[in-house]
Amino acid sequence: MADKNILHMLTPLKHISPFDVNMAVDAGYDAVAQYAQVTLEEVAGLVQDAIFSRPPKLGVRTGIFIGGKNAALALDMLEAAQKALVPPFSVSIFADPAGSFTTAAAMVACVEKVLKEKKQRDLKGLKVAVFGGTGVVGFSAAVIAALEGAEASLVGYDGVNRVARSAEIIAARFGISIRPVDGSTKPKIAEILSRTEAIFCAGRAGVRVLAKEDIEAADKLVVAADVNAVPPSGIEGLDAAASGTQISTKGALGIGPLAIGNIKYKTESGLFRRMISTSKAVRFDFRDAFALARELNA
Ligand SMILES: NC(=O)c1ccc[n+]([C@@H]2O[C@H](COP(=O)([O-])OP(=O)(O)OC[C@H]3O[C@@H](n4cnc5c(N)ncnc54)[C@H](OP(=O)(O)O)[C@@H]3O)[C@@H](O)[C@H]2O)c1
Known part of the structure; x- marks a missing residue:
């Protein structure tokens, strides 16, 4: 059986965005789980819960998505998720608060x-x-x-x-x-x-x-x-x-x-697809989004 791609979607808000759920599943994730009202302090625990339940080689098949409505907080959460990793256990992480x-x-x-x-x-x-x-x-x-x-x-x-x-x-x-x-x-x-x-x-x-x-x-x-x-x-x-x-x-x-919106859609979808197909854990923020949007526009 092929290894499943699982995405854990975290938001400090009451709801994860349905837009992002659709984008993730349409990009190819097999399973998407949502965690709402997540605090910065809770990120490490959630990430460690995700990494230790799969063998290290499946780290690249596990993703963390960070939503919300605040760019600085999303970047702090991304950093907290990264710091919580315990090599060789890893995951891919993508922050895109409110798209x-x-x-x-x-x-x-x-x-x-x-x-x-x-x-x-x-x-x-x-x-x-x-x-x-x-x-x-x-x-x-x-x-x-x-x-x-x-x-x-x-x-x-x-x-x-x-x-x-x-x-x-x-x-x-x-x-x-x-x-x-x-x-x-x-x-x-x-x-x-x-x-x-x-x-x-x-x-x-x-x-x-x-x-x-x-x-x-x-x-x-x-x-x-x-x-x-x-x-x-x-x-x-x-x-x-x-x-x-x-x-x-x-x-x-x-x-x-x-x-x-056409380029935005392709950029978000493209970053999810890269997470799904990568052989090495990746981290994506606005810099990666801009690099891909530029590429799509070339
Ligand atoms: N085309 C696309 O692909 C795409 C994708 C995502 C989002 N969007 C659009 O992008 C825009 C910005 O998104 P966002 O999440 O940053 O939206 P947002 O937080 O709802 O609104 C942006 C800001 O506009 C302010 N605002 C309210 N009235 C205003 C006025 N008269 N003049 C100037 N600013 C005013 C709001 O102030 P307060 O903080 O005081 O409310 C808010 O801070 C939205 O229109 C959203 O629909 C487009």
């Missing part, structure tokens, strides 16, 4: 592709404003872009305090500088957009974040990406399927949630 690592990776990779193909630019030095900056997708997109050399700002729709805390966490954890900015009023948003070359819009589902006139007034804007697939769109006038379509009279290009 944010794969979604942010797909958004940045799609922007990079459009920049390269249509504007002969790359991410280095690109002035990025991340709207929905208080959310986990926005957080992850800012980190990925900044690690690629972009000058990223996290926009707080309710003031600067929450995004300033995120910027502190990012600086301490990754040694990169993200600018927290106040996007709580129309004039403040206009001021942010006046120096922005790329918009990453990662606001709450079904929330209109930017109007057509905001986009039209953004003189330096080169590209705008929106991940919100629930109407109304995060950016007015940006078609859900847009993939480098012109959205302003000044030539700014738009990328919609369905184009990004």
Whole structure:
């Protein structure tokens, strides 16, 4: 009988995401078990329970998935899972809280592709404003872009305090500088957009974040990406399927949630499939997601 692929899905929240369960099973896992309201301290015990019940050679057929809605906590949980391993017993581990690592990776990779193909630019030095900056997708997109050399700002729709805390966490954890900015009023948003070359819009589902006139007034804007697939769109006038379509009279290009979702879906599925087929235990976070999203976009 072939060795079974088993995935243990952990979340600090009340429920593991049904989206991630479907993705894991469709990617090929034979069995998926869910653990909700898991604390950071409980991760080691759960991982050790999983490793000691199978011979070491089956470690690669055992996976741990970490969900939730907080990027820093998910990375801490991934590290705790890794530290709990007792060689030669091992497992593969993949963190993707609220799908944010794969979604942010797909958004940045799609922007990079459009920049390269249509504007002969790359991410280095690109002035990025991340709207929905208080959310986990926005957080992850800012980190990925900044690690690629972009000058990223996290926009707080309710003031600067929450995004300033995120910027502190990012600086301490990754040694990169993200600018927290106040996007709580129309004039403040206009001021942010006046120096922005790329918009990453990662606001709450079904929330209109930017109007057509905001986009039209953004003189330096080169590209705008929106991940919100629930109407109304995060950016007015940006078609859900847009993939480098012109959205302003000044030539700014738009990328919609369905184009990004296509790469996100393939990235998450692809990382699960790599866990299933690997002959050596693997660890995946937003960096691996971005590398794969880039590859899928090439
Ligand atoms: N296309 C895809 O493949 C894909 C995949 C996954 C997710 N998504 C989408 O990605 C987006 C971000 O996901 P998430 O998990 O980070 O979402 P989220 O936490 O629900 O929302 C992101 C942030 O938007 C903030 N927000 C609320 N009203 C806003 C406004 N008027 N302007 C700007 N920001 C506002 C929220 O603030 P509070 O914290 O105060 O509520 C939250 O922090 C969502 O629209 C989600 O549906 C798309």
